[in-house]
Amino acid sequence: MENLAEKSAGLNISQAGNGKVKLATVWLDGCSGCHMSFLDIDERILVLAQKADLVYSPLVDVKEFPEMVDVTLIEGAVSSEGDLEKIKHVREHTRILVSLGDCAVTANVPGMRNPFTVQSVMDRAYIENAQRNRQIPDQVIPALLPKSVPVHEIVPVDVFVPGCPPHRDAIYYVLSELVEGRTPDLAGKTRFGK
């Protein structure tokens, strides 16, 4: 199995089609704050756009995850059957998987429910705290897993970017290194929490 340095270096020669890195972002059980921090790189997104195409994301109108993506940023923990199915699929179709933010790296806020049973969490949300239409949904909403877990407990992760959310400079650094085929060294550039 390739290590991250080999995968990163491989991006230089795997940029099919228009020669750009295929970049995706995925939102699991998170608050969207990590995606907002990604957008906070502001005009530097134009620099990245010279090297990478955003081929799948909540920020673009693409419904199907592509056959193969070079770099995928994952926001959020794995909390539901839907998250579980999605992260396994994304891992199979991604060269370099990045856990973006404390929820992806540690479960963080979604993990706060872990001391409680799923049934008691559902009761609290949909019965005890509801003012009308008190019922636990059994359709549309994917079933919760017994615990909310970090991404690397389900699939291998190549790069960890802590922070709640990670600072925009750290996100830009990681992406700009990866699109150049280099391995990002995050020592001293990130921290858990804020």
Ligand code: SF4
């Ligand atoms: S790490 Fe923080 S900002 Fe990112 S999804 Fe979790 S709670 Fe939101």
